[in-house]
Amino acid sequence: MADADLREPQGEVEYMVLGCGSIGYNVIEELESETRSILVVDRDEKRVKDLLDQNYDAVTGDIRNPAIFDSLRVPKVVFVLSNEKDANLAAVQTIKGRFPEAEVIARAMDPLSQSALEAAGAEFVIYPQEVVAKAAVHQIRKLHVTRIAQRLFRMLESWEGALGIVTHNNPDPDAISSAMALAAIARAASDRRLQVRILYEGNIGHQENRAFVNLLDIRMERLTPQVLRECRYLALVDSSAPGVNNNIPPGTPINIVIDHHRIESEAVAAADFVDIRPGLGATASILTQYLQDLDIPVDRKVATALLYGIRADTRDFRRNVTPQDLNNVAFLLPLTDNDLLDKITSPSISKETLDVLGKAVQNRVIRSGYLFSNVGYVRNRDALPQAADYLINLEGVNTALIYGIGDTGIILTARSRDVRINLGAVLTEAFGEIGDAGGHPNMAAAVIPLSFFSMVDDKEKLLSLVIDPVLKRFENIVGLEKKEGRNEL
Ligand SMILES: [Mn+2]
Known part of the structure; x- marks a missing residue:
C-alpha cells in the first residue's frame, strides 16, 4: 500500500483528531500529557497552520471526503469532533x-445524530450538552x-455533655455500625468533649449479629429512662422518630435523625439535623459517606462494621x-479487617439454634410438597427462619412452614420455592385478623398472640x-385439605 508513503514519514500515529474546534483542541491538550x-x-x-506552529501534526482536509483517508494512516483511535453533524457521520461511516x-x-x-453515529458503528458517542448537564447536576x-x-x-463541634445514639429495637448490623460511625464523628468533632453512648432495646438474636457485636467489641447500653435523662442530646440511626421501632417515649426531643427507610412525613422527628435517604441501601452507607466527606480517619473496627x-x-x-x-x-474495602469479617459471617451456631x-x-411432616414442623418452645425467634431456610432444601419439599411457641404467642415462619404461591399473601389472609402476618412471595412470617x-x-x-x-387456616388457603393421605417422612 502506498498511501502512507504520500506523507512525510511520520511513523505510527496513536490518535487522530478529525475537526479541531474548541472541543478537539481540548482533547489534544488532554492527550498531550x-x-x-x-x-x-x-x-x-489557518487553524492547521496554528497547530503546526505549536508543533502539532496537522493536515488540511475535509473529513466528509473519503479520499482524504487514502493518503493517511488511520490509527487505532479516532476522535471525530467537528461541529457539523453530517461531516461527523460521513467520517464515522468511512472509517x-x-x-x-x-x-x-x-x-x-x-440526540438524533447520537443514534445515527451509534448505528454507524462509533464505539462511543458524546453529546456535549448532556455531558455538561450531567456533570453540573x-x-x-x-x-x-x-x-x-x-x-x-x-x-x-459545639456540643458538650452526653450524646445518646439510639438504634432501633433488636438492632441489626446496619443500625449498630451506623451508631459506631456517628460516635466516631462525634468524638472527632468535639475533640472527645462529647461523651457518646450507644443505646438499644430488645435483643441481638441472630448468631451472626451476636458474633458481630462480640468480635468487634461494640459497647452498647440498654435504653433505660435513667440513661435517657442523662443524655443531653439524642440521635436516632436507622429509624426516624421517637417510638418508631425504638423505645424512646413519643414526643421526646431528638437532635439527629439519620435513616434510609422510606417513611411518611409524620413519622420523622423534628430535629436539628435530619438526613433521610430512601434511595440508599443502608444507613451505614450514609455514614460512610460522611466519613469520606469529612476526611475523618476510619479505624478498622468501624470500617469492618460499616461494610458488614x-x-x-x-x-x-x-x-x-x-x-x-x-x-x-x-472506600471501605481497603480499611476493613478481612479475618474479622470472615469470622462474623461464619460464626458457630448457638446451642439453642442447633436444638431448634x-x-x-425430627418433627417434620411432609404432605404434597408442604413441610410442617413443630419446634416447640423457643426463646430465640431467629432460629425459626434459619430452620425454614434449611428444610426448604429437602428433596420433595417446595414449601416449609415451621412453627413454635414463644413467651407471648405462636410463631410461624414459612419459605417457599413454589412460584405459584405468594406466602406473604397467604399468611396475611390466614392470620392477619388474629395476629401479625406478612412477608414476601417466597418468605413470610406470622405471630399469633396468646394473651x-x-x-x-x-x-x-x-x-x-x-x-x-391454626394450621387448618393455612391448609385451606393453599388448598391442601382436599388432598387425601398423609405421606409422612
Ligand atoms: Mn437499615
Whole structure:
C-alpha cells in the first residue's frame, strides 16, 4: 500500500483528531500529557497552520471526503469532533467501513445524530450538552452532600455533655455500625468533649449479629429512662422518630435523625439535623459517606462494621443496592479487617439454634410438597427462619412452614420455592385478623398472640392444643385439605 508513503514519514500515529474546534483542541491538550503522537485533520487552513506552529501534526482536509483517508494512516483511535453533524457521520461511516479495527469516539450535535453515529458503528458517542448537564447536576449533588456532612460536624463541634445514639429495637448490623460511625464523628468533632453512648432495646438474636457485636467489641447500653435523662442530646440511626421501632417515649426531643427507610412525613422527628435517604441501601452507607466527606480517619473496627452493615442490609449487595452504595463499599474495602469479617459471617451456631434445627428436622411432616414442623418452645425467634431456610432444601419439599411457641404467642415462619404461591399473601389472609402476618412471595412470617393463655406453664402442651385450627387456616388457603393421605417422612 502506498498511501502512507504520500506523507512525510511520520511513523505510527496513536490518535487522530478529525475537526479541531474548541472541543478537539481540548482533547489534544488532554492527550498531550501522555503522547505527542496525534494527527489532526481540519479543513480550516489557518487553524492547521496554528497547530503546526505549536508543533502539532496537522493536515488540511475535509473529513466528509473519503479520499482524504487514502493518503493517511488511520490509527487505532479516532476522535471525530467537528461541529457539523453530517461531516461527523460521513467520517464515522468511512472509517468504520474501511478500518473496522479503529475505535471511534464521535461527537453528536443532537440526540438524533447520537443514534445515527451509534448505528454507524462509533464505539462511543458524546453529546456535549448532556455531558455538561450531567456533570453540573452531579457536582451540585456532591456539594450538597458534603455540606450536609459539614453541617453535622459543626453542630457536634459545639456540643458538650452526653450524646445518646439510639438504634432501633433488636438492632441489626446496619443500625449498630451506623451508631459506631456517628460516635466516631462525634468524638472527632468535639475533640472527645462529647461523651457518646450507644443505646438499644430488645435483643441481638441472630448468631451472626451476636458474633458481630462480640468480635468487634461494640459497647452498647440498654435504653433505660435513667440513661435517657442523662443524655443531653439524642440521635436516632436507622429509624426516624421517637417510638418508631425504638423505645424512646413519643414526643421526646431528638437532635439527629439519620435513616434510609422510606417513611411518611409524620413519622420523622423534628430535629436539628435530619438526613433521610430512601434511595440508599443502608444507613451505614450514609455514614460512610460522611466519613469520606469529612476526611475523618476510619479505624478498622468501624470500617469492618460499616461494610458488614451495608452488606447485611442489601443482602450481600443484591437488594436495593445503588452505585452510591458500591462506591462507599469501595472506600471501605481497603480499611476493613478481612479475618474479622470472615469470622462474623461464619460464626458457630448457638446451642439453642442447633436444638431448634434438630427438632425441626425430627418433627417434620411432609404432605404434597408442604413441610410442617413443630419446634416447640423457643426463646430465640431467629432460629425459626434459619430452620425454614434449611428444610426448604429437602428433596420433595417446595414449601416449609415451621412453627413454635414463644413467651407471648405462636410463631410461624414459612419459605417457599413454589412460584405459584405468594406466602406473604397467604399468611396475611390466614392470620392477619388474629395476629401479625406478612412477608414476601417466597418468605413470610406470622405471630399469633396468646394473651389469654400466658398463665399456662406448659407452653408446648398449649401449642399442641391450639395448633390444629391454626394450621387448618393455612391448609385451606393453599388448598391442601382436599388432598387425601398423609405421606409422612
Ligand atoms: Mn437499615
